[in-house]
Amino acid sequence: MGHSTIQKDFYRESGKYLSHFQILKKCFSPNLHYIYWLRNAQKHSKPSLLGKIYRLILRHYQIKYGFQIYPETEIGEGFYLGHWGHLVINPKAKIGKNCNIAQGVTIAQANRGKNEGVPIIGNEVWIGPNAVIVGKITIGNNVLIAPNAYVNMDIPDNSIALGNPAVITSKMNATEGYINNKI
Template sequence: MNKTFKEDYYRMTGTEYKFGIKSLIQWFVSHQIRYVYWLRKAQDKPSVLKKFILKKYSKKYGLEISINAEIGRGLYLGHPYNITVGGGVRLGDNVNLHKGCTIGRENRGKREGVPSIGDNVAVGINATVIGNIHIGNDVMIAPNSFVNFDVPDHSIVIGNPGVIHHKDDATKGYVSFCVE
């Protein structure tokens, strides 16, 4: 079993992955666990079969996470429907992605490119993060926020257009079961 997937599993369930009845039940109950498993498999050693299975789950649940995205350890998909992460996007360790969030490319202008997101970041429901920007560590992006600018460490971004508020431990209570 892939070590990175085990860390993702821990983040999503709060329990260590051990092959057995409990893990099998989680596998059948939680579609995000199945999706992340096949995503990690397709990223590790791409094959036609792995990409086909990943595409099947992608269509079924609206999860469009590119295998070309650089995703750190401990990915957490909360309420996982209609999440989009474009190719080339960089996500750090312990990143939470929630329903309807979009992280992707800006195709023109001074921010042309894809975002780089730090460690211990929570992206809220229907939030949008686009462009060649850097999101720091320990950042909370509130639901329905639009972010196309750099965000420093220990911040909360609220609104459209987004407004940055400094806060130590910004993701405390939101990003849990972190992998070290």
């Protein structure tokens, strides 16, 4: 039997595939609760009745928890929000599998200049608190973006981005110990 995207997201938190009832019990945590409603909204098209209902519920929790993540955002399985609190992700951004995003992160569009557009983020990327990722850039796989980093350039696979502006250091196991319970 295959596991749903919600089960794969919740696996990242517990290391276990949970039943629907067990998932609902975990929804007391605001970050998991938000992921639950986000994934349900993503399953249904916007014009459908269920799509409208799920988006209305999601909007309520966007305001309540401070997450600005939209159903239109492409997010791979194994998505993990480490903490809850202000978080902004442009709806056109793309995020890979097994990604962790901490509180205070902004993933934004640049409206002018050579990097006009939105970021594409690879698999197994850990984004620390208050990091800013902006523009039409590509973040590779196995990348750690340190807390408070400002990233407006491509980051290759197997790297650490640290500082403002970010300085990139090559590191083979960049996210080891940071991204647990991979799917």
